[in-house]
Amino acid sequence: MPVSAxxxxxxxEIADLAHAASVLAWDQQTYMxxxxxxxxxxxxxxxxxxIHERITSARLGDLMARAESDGDLSEDGRAFLxxxxxxxxxxxxxxxxxVREMALxxxxxxxxWVRARKQKDFAAFAPHLSRLLELxxxxxxxxxxxxxxxxxxxxxxxxxxxAATLRPILEPLREATVALLGRIRAVPxxxxxxxxxxxxxxxxxxxxxxxxxxxxFDFEGGRQDIAAxxxxxxxxxxxxxxxxxxxxxxxxxxxxxxxxxxGHALYDQGFRTEDDRTPLAGAPSHGIHESQSxxxxxxxxxxxxxWRHFLPVMKEYFPGQLDGVEVGDFVRxxxxxxxxxxxxxxxxxxxxxxxxxxxxxxxxxLAGELAVEDIPAEWNRQYKxxxxxxxxxxxxxxxxDVHWSHAxxxxxxxxTLGNIYGAMIAEKMEEDLPGxxxxxxxxxxxxxxxxxxxxxxREGKRLRPVPLVRKVTGRDPSADALLRHFERKYGELLGI
Amino acid sequence: MPVSAxxxxxxxEIADLAHAASVLAWDQQTYMxxxxxxxxxxxxxxxxxxIHERITSARLGDLMARAESDGDLSEDGRAFLxxxxxxxxxxxxxxxxxVREMALxxxxxxxxWVRARKQKDFAAFAPHLSRLLELxxxxxxxxxxxxxxxxxxxxxxxxxxxAATLRPILEPLREATVALLGRIRAVPxxxxxxxxxxxxxxxxxxxxxxxxxxxxFDFEGGRQDIAAxxxxxxxxxxxxxxxxxxxxxxxxxxxxxxxxxxGHALYDQGFRTEDDRTPLAGAPSHGIHESQSxxxxxxxxxxxxxWRHFLPVMKEYFPGQLDGVEVGDFVRxxxxxxxxxxxxxxxxxxxxxxxxxxxxxxxxxLAGELAVEDIPAEWNRQYKxxxxxxxxxxxxxxxxDVHWSHAxxxxxxxxTLGNIYGAMIAEKMEEDLPGxxxxxxxxxxxxxxxxxxxxxxREGKRLRPVPLVRKVTGRDPSADALLRHFERKYGELLGI
Numbered sequence: 001m002p003v004s005a006x007x008x009x010x011x012x013e014i015a016d017l018a019h020a021a022s023v024l025a026w027d028q029q030t031y032m033x034x035x036x037x038x039x040x041x042x043x044x045x046x047x048x049x050x051i052h053e054r055i056t057s058a059r060l061g062d063l064m065a066r067a068e069s070d071g072d073l074s075e076d077g078r079a080f081l082x083x084x085x086x087x088x089x090x091x092x093x094x095x096x097x098x099v100r101e102m103a104l105x106x107x108x109x110x111x112x113w114v115r116a117r118k119q120k121d122f123a124a125f126a127p128h129l130s131r132l133l134e135l136x137x138x139x140x141x142x143x144x145x146x147x148x149x150x151x152x153x154x155x156x157x158x159x160x161x162x163a164a165t166l167r168p169i170l171e172p173l174r175e176a177t178v179a180l181l182g183r184i185r186a187v188p189x190x191x192x193x194x195x196x197x198x199x200x201x202x203x204x205x206x207x208x209x210x211x212x213x214x215x216x217f218d219f220e221g222g223r224q225d226i227a228a229x230x231x232x233x234x235x236x237x238x239x240x241x242x243x244x245x246x247x248x249x250x251x252x253x254x255x256x257x258x259x260x261x262x263g264h265a266l267y268d269q270g271f272r273t274e275d276d277r278t279p280l281a282g283a284p285s286h287g288i289h290e291s292q293s294x295x296x297x298x299x300x301x302x303x304x305x306x307w308r309h310f311l312p313v314m315k316e317y318f319p320g321q322l323d324g325v326e327v328g329d330f331v332r333x334x335x336x337x338x339x340x341x342x343x344x345x346x347x348x349x350x351x352x353x354x355x356x357x358x359x360x361x362x363x364x365x366l367a368g369e370l371a372v373e374d375i376p377a378e379w380n381r382q383y384k385x386x387x388x389x390x391x392x393x394x395x396x397x398x399x400x401d402v403h404w405s406h407a408x409x410x411x412x413x414x415x416t417l418g419n420i421y422g423a424m425i426a427e428k429m430e431e432d433l434p435g436x437x438x439x440x441x442x443x444x445x446x447x448x449x450x451x452x453x454x455x456x457x458r459e460g461k462r463l464r465p466v467p468l469v470r471k472v473t474g475r476d477p478s479a480d481a482l483l484r485h486f487e488r489k490y491g492e493l494l495g496i
Numbered sequence: 497m498p499v500s501a502x503x504x505x506x507x508x509e510i511a512d513l514a515h516a517a518s519v520l521a522w523d524q525q526t527y528m529x530x531x532x533x534x535x536x537x538x539x540x541x542x543x544x545x546x547i548h549e550r551i552t553s554a555r556l557g558d559l560m561a562r563a564e565s566d567g568d569l570s571e572d573g574r575a576f577l578x579x580x581x582x583x584x585x586x587x588x589x590x591x592x593x594x595v596r597e598m599a600l601x602x603x604x605x606x607x608x609w610v611r612a613r614k615q616k617d618f619a620a621f622a623p624h625l626s627r628l629l630e631l632x633x634x635x636x637x638x639x640x641x642x643x644x645x646x647x648x649x650x651x652x653x654x655x656x657x658x659a660a661t662l663r664p665i666l667e668p669l670r671e672a673t674v675a676l677l678g679r680i681r682a683v684p685x686x687x688x689x690x691x692x693x694x695x696x697x698x699x700x701x702x703x704x705x706x707x708x709x710x711x712x713f714d715f716e717g718g719r720q721d722i723a724a725x726x727x728x729x730x731x732x733x734x735x736x737x738x739x740x741x742x743x744x745x746x747x748x749x750x751x752x753x754x755x756x757x758x759g760h761a762l763y764d765q766g767f768r769t770e771d772d773r774t775p776l777a778g779a780p781s782h783g784i785h786e787s788q789s790x791x792x793x794x795x796x797x798x799x800x801x802x803w804r805h806f807l808p809v810m811k812e813y814f815p816g817q818l819d820g821v822e823v824g825d826f827v828r829x830x831x832x833x834x835x836x837x838x839x840x841x842x843x844x845x846x847x848x849x850x851x852x853x854x855x856x857x858x859x860x861x862l863a864g865e866l867a868v869e870d871i872p873a874e875w876n877r878q879y880k881x882x883x884x885x886x887x888x889x890x891x892x893x894x895x896x897d898v899h900w901s902h903a904x905x906x907x908x909x910x911x912t913l914g915n916i917y918g919a920m921i922a923e924k925m926e927e928d929l930p931g932x933x934x935x936x937x938x939x940x941x942x943x944x945x946x947x948x949x950x951x952x953x954r955e956g957k958r959l960r961p962v963p964l965v966r967k968v969t970g971r972d973p974s975a976d977a978l979l980r981h982f983e984r985k986y987g988e989l990l991g992i
Contacts, residue, residue, distance in 0.1 A: 019539055239535055
């Protein structure tokens, strides 16, 4: 039998509050006037503490205990309880004083980070980062870990993962990527000249909406707005929002960001109706969620078949601007691999090297094996070693990401896991759907989307991340599929 | 001394939740995709019941009792407690079963009203209305009243008012209006031909934003979006939203609606910072709030000095479309008085007759002195008697307003009180600011706005509605000022 109605309703109300908080956060990023920030902050804090209160409440604990002692729970009911217990246990382990202090310190650290980045001065951020690391170590002690404090934090993003389980996945990828990069850099870079010029934002918007609709985004159950940073957020069944921004000097950035967010949105639009307002309506991990955005952005929308269909369409949206550009030229241009300083906007190959640096630094920082003041030097050394680039200042180096100012230690590997899982899923999909690339070339995306719906989306959180990956792909997580994808693609595109 | 910090914080959290609910409601009317309605309904229901739970909680009662017994409360502290107690007591008096039943029945009644109006068939709505009247009579019994059940409901909109206190205000207005209308209808109608044509929505929008900015709307602390019905909503200090809609065949409707909503917004933007998140940040009644919207919409934006300034500006926004139109022609056109069937969009003179019909019917319906099935006949009879119009069907008659489907009995008089209070305030302002109309003619609105800030906005809910009217204008509520305003204006415009 399923979980009891009162337990389901208690979780439903928590979900309602969480979705309400998401509406407030969405509005904050899209439409809120500047002077509304202070009020909004308080409203979101009030909702957060209510949600915290409800999840950790004795009443919810009683309802869960009763469900557990029932013994006759269905498989879905057990997954429901497991997911709820996972979240609840972690919250209960953290003392309120630590949660409040963390909220205060991250708020101050974020302000300091904004200033420090502007001034390109890591030293101005360092004391805040030290404080956040100290609090995060306290958090790790409360949550518990076996090997290293970082392991206690990563389950917020990748349940079941630790530094030790991640290393055999990420390290071979790092080594192979450095080697691959050498081969790619040895051949001439593709021409990207035809991507310069001015690409009117309204045309970009129309084209982006067209592509989003074509790949399956349901505009009756979602919408796209403009925000400083592209993101996807769900307000529950029937309302999934994505955002983008337009740069008139770049015709593909907003489009690819739109497709990326669409990948997240298709996932959120694809949970089972019966799971709505339950702990099962969600991705098992950030990496799994990212696999969906990267599948659509990288596997599909960086492919030759995709552009065989869409380049002629794009030419209609930008008359005269792509005259004479062939599909091959276009695909090579948007797949240009070039080591760079900034993670955001990095190509798919070098992207994971950016993550490798952060992963290595974070684990050592949390363990106290790397001092905060040594971050810039270590950062710059690794960028030189892995990417071959010289970091000119901290803004273009260790101050570039917002994550540490939020104390989101343990988050970065999810990006690479998204790439890895996306490639594993694509490989399995190609096996299952031999006509898949023909479909893509015809602008038909129903079969791949339905495949994802069946194997990934409708699963929700029934399985934990690694078991889900195993079930979907028949394999343990590893970078092999991603490396095969690289080899095949850059072999075809660059003849390496 | 002020109220205790815990009491203030408890109210602050309730305000946060109410503002969060307002964000959700605003999004529902502006951007929400169609399939999001069901989730949104549940989220808003969850927030509502949380707010209800907190307001009626024993903890809040204890905090209030402690504050009351303190004895040393400041005047503001006493007003804080009085307003909180007013809301709380009314909620506590209503049994949860009645509140739930009312929610279910209004939801069903709204659906039925939409269908019935479409089919122009009052009979299809009548059973729902009967049920809502029955529940409202139960509500009245719970809340208590002296004379007639309607009196128990009106305090939700006009605290301190009853049918008996409203009649001496509204009835003389009704009689005088019928007489005035006769005189106005005896002279030729102004020409409105030049208001026909096509008025591009984007130009209307630009002009409306310009006017809103000029009269003082703070776009750093608010914004305007598009919705099916114009409204104003506040998310707390620093974030007040207004909406409008554009009809390309009408160049003034959206503008005047924008100015109307701006009037509400200027009020909401003008509460004291220290009152934020307290029961004092609000209008003492709907009629007082409406006085601000009607002051700007009617007194200011239907005046000759206003258009001496803005007609040339409007001509710039619509080049060639108002060539040769003089200020006098324009002001006469937008002030055309013509009896009509529909309240929304009625001119300022006949508007109050629409309200008079509803007020009379509601009081008798609640008292059981008028049967539901007799509404159409009685409605049509009064429209003929007061406005001289024949009602062709129920959609253009007693089914036109949504209010009864929400069981919002007692609401309508607030509209007329808004007109009355707006005129009283304008009369006092003219005494205090002899240069006011010169300012308006120069497009300077700082002095009138500052006057309203000082006398009305910053007061918040320190005084109840009638005491506030007395303090601001030196007079008891009466329609005299409104009638003087009519006499002066239509004397000048039409020479009657």
